[in-house]
Amino acid sequence: MVKGTIYVEHLSKIFKKGNVQAVKDVSFAVEEGEFFAFLGPNGAGKSTTVQIVTTLISPSAGKVYVAEQDVLTNPKGVREHIGVALQETGIDPSLTGREMLHLQCRIFGFTNKQAKLRTSELLEVVQLREAADRICGNYSGGMRRRLDLALTLVNKPKILFLDEPTTGLDPSNRKSIWNYLHRLNKEEGTTIFLTTQYLEEADTLADRISIIDDGEIVATGTPQELKAQIGNDIIAMNFENEGEAEKAEAAITQNMPGTDFVKRSTELNLYVQNGTKRLMEIVRLLDQENLAPQTINVNTPTLDDIFLKITAESEQKRGGVEHG
Amino acid sequence: MGNGLVKDIWVLSKRSVLTTLRSPFSFIPNLLISTFFLLVYDSGLSGISQLPAFDGANYLAFILPVSVVSAAIGGAGGAGQGIVKDIENGFFSRLLLTPASRLSIVLGPIIAGMLQLFVQTILILIVAFLMGLEVATGFLGVLVVLLLAVGWGLAFAGYSAGIALKTKNAQAAQAGTLIFFPLIFLSTTFVPYELIESSWLKVAATINPTTYIFESMRTVLIDGWKFWGIAKGIIAIMIACAITITFAALSAKKAVSRG
Numbered sequence: 338m339v340k341g342t343i344y345v346e347h348l349s350k351i352f353k354k355g356n357v358q359a360v361k362d363v364s365f366a367v368e369e370g371e372f373f374a375f376l377g378p379n380g381a382g383k384s385t386t387v388q389i390v391t392t393l394i395s396p397s398a399g400k401v402y403v404a405e406q407d408v409l410t411n412p413k414g415v416r417e418h419i420g421v422a423l424q425e426t427g428i429d430p431s432l433t434g435r436e437m438l439h440l441q442c443r444i445f446g447f448t449n450k451q452a453k454l455r456t457s458e459l460l461e462v463v464q465l466r467e468a469a470d471r472i473c474g475n476y477s478g479g480m481r482r483r484l485d486l487a488l489t490l491v492n493k494p495k496i497l498f499l500d501e502p503t504t505g506l507d508p509s510n511r512k513s514i515w516n517y518l519h520r521l522n523k524e525e526g527t528t529i530f531l532t533t534q535y536l537e538e539a540d541t542l543a544d545r546i547s548i549i550d551d552g553e554i555v556a557t558g559t560p561q562e563l564k565a566q567i568g569n570d571i572i573a574m575n576f577e578n579e580g581e582a583e584k585a586e587a588a589i590t591q592n593m594p595g596t597d598f599v600k601r602s603t604e605l606n607l608y609v610q611n612g613t614k615r616l617m618e619i620v621r622l623l624d625q626e627n628l629a630p631q632t633i634n635v636n637t638p639t640l641d642d643i644f645l646k647i648t649a650e651s652e653q654k655r656g657g658v659e660h661g
Numbered sequence: 662m663g664n665g666l667v668k669d670i671w672v673l674s675k676r677s678v679l680t681t682l683r684s685p686f687s688f689i690p691n692l693l694i695s696t697f698f699l700l701v702y703d704s705g706l707s708g709i710s711q712l713p714a715f716d717g718a719n720y721l722a723f724i725l726p727v728s729v730v731s732a733a734i735g736g737a738g739g740a741g742q743g744i745v746k747d748i749e750n751g752f753f754s755r756l757l758l759t760p761a762s763r764l765s766i767v768l769g770p771i772i773a774g775m776l777q778l779f780v781q782t783i784l785i786l787i788v789a790f791l792m793g794l795e796v797a798t799g800f801l802g803v804l805v806v807l808l809l810a811v812g813w814g815l816a817f818a819g820y821s822a823g824i825a826l827k828t829k830n831a832q833a834a835q836a837g838t839l840i841f842f843p844l845i846f847l848s849t850t851f852v853p854y855e856l857i858e859s860s861w862l863k864v865a866a867t868i869n870p871t872t873y874i875f876e877s878m879r880t881v882l883i884d885g886w887k888f889w890g891i892a893k894g895i896i897a898i899m900i901a902c903a904i905t906i907t908f909a910a911l912s913a914k915k916a917v918s919r920g
């Protein structure tokens with residue numbers, strides 16, 4: 338039996354059309370049974386990566402092994418072991434949900450009888466039994482997503498690739514998809530590679546997260562590790578205007594060298610180990626400088642903060658957002 | 662897991678047929694227009710057949726190939742339409758992500774298109790028989806007409822599938838088919854070659870492969886088993902198929918290759 342692993346080394350993709358480098362020297366490895374998430378904003382290169390590792394498009398450079406098969410030389414072997422839900426659902430709107438599933442089963446080599454059985458099983462799993470004989474062109478967005486998910490499960494894949502599976506869904510549909518994915522990963526041991534723009538989604542579901550921005554992986558770790566990476570606490574301040582925030586930034590750089598911070602217009606976030614203790618120092622310093630923030634809070638970081646910090650840093654490196 | 666090529670083709674063609682049947686407006690207008698040709702031209706123009714060049718042939722048998730060929734072109738266009746629809750609603754990508762053979766993914770809609778035009782042609786032939794058609798070569802001749810229609814349709818299906826895979830755009834696929842519609846009329850459409858007066862239309866009819874399809878069908882329907890008359894159409898079909906199927910295969914290769 339092959340293992341449900343993903344191995345990507347120095348992957349790059351340049352689209353000749355538009356001359357865009359969508360993926361830049363990306364490397365990562367996913368173990369069997371792991372729930373791995375790619376977290377990144379729009380245009381980060383998530384879908385391009387998914388399309389490469391699922392055999393749909395070829396890389397410009399790099400090595401990709403999925404289920405221990407080389408994606409470049411044995412795409413068919415890869416396809417047999419994976420289930421893929423792309424960002425856009427892949428459904429023939431003139432068929433019913435049941436017909437779509439049956440067809441997918443048949444393509445994967447099931448006999449008619451086996452296909453019937455598997456179809457009704459999966460309809461049950463994604464709660465589409467009642468809508469099964471309706472034309473899926475008339476399904477709601479959530480139902481389409483669920484059918485699309487069921488289609489990816491037909492061949493009991495070792496590895497599931499899901500490109501933004503909950504984008505645009507209402508909270509109840511999102512929750513039910515989270516539940517299937519969690520169960521699939523924990524009970525069946527399916528390896529899952531999920532991309533998302535939602536921090537909450539990655540935080541809830543994933544064992545490990547890579548943050549991708551502008552085609553590059555900028556951070557990788559468990560949700561806990563990523564949170565620890567930026568200190569235990571965040572001192573979040575908001576000033577009346579940008580000038581004040583800049584003055585505060587200058588004072589902190591001067592008097593507390595080495596302090597980790599990110600400034601975005603009137604907001605200034607400090608990343609510190611012991612928030613309450615440092616708070617007193619900060620307040621004193623600001624007082625000396627005659628600066629008074631409108632609000633000041635000590636927060637424990639969420640993935641949101643990590644995300645903002647890391648993407649702000651990579652923008653700074655590119656000279657996007659000014660830093661004082 | 663996965664199937665052999667034949668089962669892939671079977672499963673995917675079946676699905677394309679079902680998809681076609683579910684959207685009857687994709688083929689009913691075409692069928693109606695083709696039957697309409699037959700009725701209107703036969704009742705409106707049948708007087709011409711009194712002219713000596715017709716040798717007393719029945720005008721219905723003369724005009725029938727026009728109706729059959731127009732149905733074939735429309736039906737074959739359905740192959741391209743089907744592929745474009747699949748690409749647009751993401752189903753094409755879903756198929757590419759399965760182990761199904763790449764060939765079967767492209768052939769499914771083409772085979773469904775062929776079946777569609779096969780059935781259309783039979784329906785038109787039935788109407789023609791109800792209108793009093795007599796065929797010089799009998800039942801076998803009718804089969805030859807059917808095969809010629811399917812062959813000519815295949816050439817068009819290859820073309821429309823090629824355009825569809827190349828442009829991935831429904832309008833382009835449709836327009837690509839419509840461009841060739843005038844070919845039907847720049848030919849020996851209503852009168853035999855000897856009766857065409859304008860010299861440019863004579864030139865157009867000579868270089869237009871449709872002329873040879875008409876001639877083959879008319880030979881079978883009116884003149885009987887005359888080898889050369891029939892062979893011309895078959896040769897035209899073979900040349901056209903070679904060109905368009907190569908075009909389709911190249912576009913398909915590009916569309917499913919992972920550029």
Ligand SMILES: Nc1ncnc2c1ncn2[C@@H]1O[C@H](COP(=O)(O)OP(=O)(O)O)[C@@H](O)[C@H]1O
Pocket residue numbers: 352354355357358359377378379380381382383384385386
């Ligand atoms: N087929 C394509 N041709 C040209 N550029 C593309 C293509 N697909 C994606 N891109 C570009 O590559 C970058 C990454 O896109 P994508 O992988 O879709 O990001 P994400 O899924 O993270 O939103 C974007 O700048 C996008 O415009």
Ligand SMILES: [Mg+2]
Pocket residue numbers: 380383384385424500501
């Ligand atoms: Mg995307």
